[in-house]
Amino acid sequence: MVAEDSKENIPAQKEAKVSTAPTELNPWPDFIQRRIDMWDKLMAEYKAEVAAKEPSPIKITLPDGKQFDAEAWRTTPIQIAEKISRGLADTTVIAKVNGEVWDLDRPFEKDSTLHLLKFDDDEAKQVFWHSSAHVLGEAMERYCGGHLCYGPPIQEGFYYDMWHDNCTISPDDFPKLDQIVKCAVKDKQPFERLEMSKEDLLEMFKYNEFKVRIIKEKIHTPKTTVYRCGPLIDLCRGPHVRHTGKIKALQITKSSSSYWEGKADAESLQRIYGISFPDPKQLKEWQKFQKARLLVILFRQEEAAKRDHRKLGRDQELFFFNPLSPGSAFWYPKGAHIYNTLMNFMRKEYRKRGFTEVITPNMFNSKLWETSGHWQHYSEDMFRFEVEKEQFGLKPMNCPGHCIMYSHQPHTYNELPLRYADFGVLHRNEMSGALTGLTRVRRFQQDDAHIFCRRDQIGDEIRGCLDFLTYCYETVLGFTFKLNLATRPEGFLGDISTWNEAEADLKEAKVITVHESVNGYARDVKNRLYGEGFEVEFDEGCPDTLNKQIRNAQLAQFNFILVVGAKEKKTAL
Incomplete structure (x- = not known):
């Protein structure tokens, strides 16, 4: 018209x-x-x-x-x-x-x-x-x-x-x-x-x-x-x-x-x-x-x-699917090699960026899913079953498991941020008609991570995540990607002021910057050691005396204790 x-x-x-x-x-x-x-x-x-x-x-x-x-x-x-x-x-x-x-x-x-x-x-x-x-x-x-x-x-x-x-x-x-x-x-x-x-x-x-x-x-x-x-x-x-x-x-x-x-x-x-x-x-x-x-x-x-990746996977003998386990890929040796190469690449990058890898269970009692809200809003998309008259579900995501891990021990503000990475197996009860090769499956692993941090650390952590994305997708793989800002849902939990502050940090973090050694020489030493495969902790901002910090590290049975100050930094330079 x-x-x-x-x-x-x-x-x-x-x-x-x-x-x-x-x-x-x-x-x-x-x-x-x-x-x-x-x-x-x-x-x-x-x-x-x-x-x-x-x-x-x-x-x-x-x-x-x-x-x-x-x-x-x-x-x-x-x-x-x-x-x-x-x-x-x-x-x-x-x-x-x-x-x-x-x-x-x-x-x-x-x-x-x-x-x-x-x-x-x-x-x-x-x-x-x-x-x-x-x-x-x-x-x-x-x-x-x-x-x-x-x-x-x-x-x-x-x-x-x-x-x-x-x-x-x-x-x-x-x-x-x-x-x-x-x-x-x-x-x-x-x-x-x-x-x-x-x-x-x-x-x-x-x-x-x-x-x-x-x-x-x-x-x-x-x-x-x-x-x-x-x-x-x-x-x-x-x-x-x-x-x-x-x-x-x-x-x-x-x-x-x-x-x-x-x-x-x-x-x-x-x-x-x-x-x-x-x-x-x-x-x-x-x-x-x-x-x-x-x-x-x-x-x-x-x-x-x-x-089509489904055709390539079949022709190159990388993976296949079978109706006896719909939505779950079988990986041939060559496909498994590619799979593990990608996983090792992610492991190396996680270590460079201060993430620690954890392993969490595959199934949880429904009480956990009720607490997280998944049972009320997502249970139809989960694989559920009964064990000794208790309802259980295979995990469709790692979030609740990481929350259990974080809450299992007391933490001080000096330990934050804690960055958990997990390659755990996830299951989602996708409808059979929606299953599409490797893009929509029922059984999969994802490079999943959660960061527990202080309020004042949110901005730096978001910028670090965006830098991580940019490096992996653009620098290494040659892809481009777009970002959409997702804010609070209608039925959000917690107080509105915390949400407002966190969302403001998300908006500010849209500009991706790269900061080499921005947190000082000691953090740089920690990251370099961590990247070489050492388990390292950085006692940042601790109010205890130096002697007490050393004593605490000895009680924790650290094999090596490095005290880094201005002299050490100058010597290294």
Whole structure:
């Protein structure tokens, strides 16, 4: 679909009186009008509340430091954009107010910083495609009356999931959906934002079992936001473009099936994908690129088939699989040689970097997995069995075992960081259909490590890990890799301040630096000895006297005790 350019005036929202296409339902499902009636009532109350707020003078600051006078609860980002230039206002997709993406027609509430983002900005693209998903969702409702589920932006475009008991949307239906999309875009339906209570949300979406689940299970605040464009009203965090007319070019690209929240035992849904742009020329360029990319993909698939590791493993007699032990590789002598060579390389690197290798059990009582949370959230992916009326599980990862090892002895802050490396065998109960050569298996070993350190050591440890990754993947193996910052999960344990500090260190550690001898000559001596195969401990920052430190080392039966000071360092140099 490509929409004609038109003036920027936005029509007032009407009682679901929009342009209609011959391909849509007539009449629409009853739930659409019930939603609109409830929305109109609540929106009128909200507008009265905003009108009653006393406007106060505020300052809006742009990235270049320029300031504009404004009024709280009255002035909007689009008004500031228009003061700068009409062209800027036309091409701005979304605002960013005090670091938060913000609707262009949503009033400022206090003194604020303002960034105006165009489509070439990644955040603006996500907003644009999210708004396009709502237009697609509106068309899906108007076409077959399905119950919408999730409709997010993705890396390139968007999709909407829908449940319907007796209607299946196929590529043959795309032109019919496209007609409805064109009507929605032509009408320049404003995107309007409203905060609603959980009680009102449950009433508005009571017709849709999936929305009810989201409201009950995912919303933990007294109020949350919904957005409306035309007859579509949906749960949504937002923000969105000003109106549907901004979406000048939209193409429905494909359809597929999916499961509710990705769970194979849940309801089957229909997923419709799309792509959109603010300029029809951009859609044409994208279409050309897709054709070229398809040729590249086909070429790569042919080349990948020639280099399929499963074929190479068989042809070169490296490894094989047998249905009597699915997902578990049998390694021939040549394959075992490669396997052990890689493991020895990792062992050597671990030693250089101050890791000590440990060995932990393969199976643990379910009490451990209950404590770690794996039993509640991961037990279906574990191999479980009963021993003397007790439930056990084969370990799918080393984390809990290393925690037991750390807690088995008392430790002082001087001993930290402790770096445990483990090549233990792991088992995961992957579904048989997901098993794929060596990339998805049931039995495997990984170069797994855990670091126990002080709060003030986190930054250095993260930088050390990133240096380790860079050396192994880029310097030695010639690969490249990308990093994604993973932060706390929704149900995190511990206090929020500790998480905030640790995540701040992760962000700071993104720049990888190499520090030779950064911790002084004594640490360098320790690392060099350790790299040569000696078991070495470095008594760093210990408050005890020198004599007591020597006595403690003698009691621990160290074979050699080195006292390193300025004289030793000077002599070595």
